[in-house]
Amino acid sequence: MSVATTDSSSGMESQLDYSSQYVSFWVDGQLLGMPVNMVQEVLTEQVISPTPLARAEIKGLLNLRGQIVTAVSLRKRLGLPALEDDRSMNVVTRVMGESYSLLVDEVGDVINVSGRSMEPVPRTLDPHWRSVTIGVFQLEEGLFVILDVETILNFD
Template sequence: MTSPASALASADTGEFSQTKNFLTITISNQIFGIPVLQVQDVLGPQKVTRVPLAPPSVAGALNLRGRIVTAIDVKRCLNLTSDTPPKAMSVVVEHNHELYSLIIDHVGDVIPLKDVDFEPNPATLDPLWKGISHGIYRLDKQLLVVLDVPKLLESVNS
């Protein structure tokens, strides 16, 4: 699971126009990308059991085909405050052999992104976001933030 991430970390703006596939997701109108190989599942709205006393960004736990998955409210992790749409979707990822369901607003397409369009995080980026972003891809009309899933999950407890 980590190979796309590490490959990404070592990726520079290299002459070869290699591409990587990302699943695009939208949270509060910002587009994000998750390396497609890290994605296990995409879910529609789910019945989530609240976990009392859990960190605020833990939305609860849900049953995914007999496995218990911890649901993470990504919006809270990113300190975004917009309302969650009624039909919020989730992306299931695996981290340390456990499944996490990242609750986000919308799931978009899987798109190939060229390495040449990759940029490291701009210096002025919100420090919170810097901690959970790999870098930025320049798209035609907007910028895509690459989510660093392990870091995002580690940020939940801190």
């Protein structure tokens, strides 16, 4: 996906290539990401209403300007322990017609990986993580793991 924009200082039109941009976030010290065009918005800690009898990964529901959003603990979904203070940032996405908030430890920057090739998921990565990952980028800071958001949100 690319979008044409006009630079007001030069009057020149440029192309923004969103297919090579990822929203980054941290979970348990690991840099993870998802395509920027899948992110509806990023929110600070929100009030989440618990949902009785829900799966362990479902933290509850939050009200986002009148829209009910299912909050999913990415730590639980990845088989990681919960944080002691249980404070999370929210990465809101819309998948399969439903809105979800992925609860993450911290949100990073939008990372542009144009000119880099996505590498296959390493065999050394935990099998559970491999099943929810589409690939990795080797960055100077370390491994940038790209999540398969649809698989993460498929609870079957």
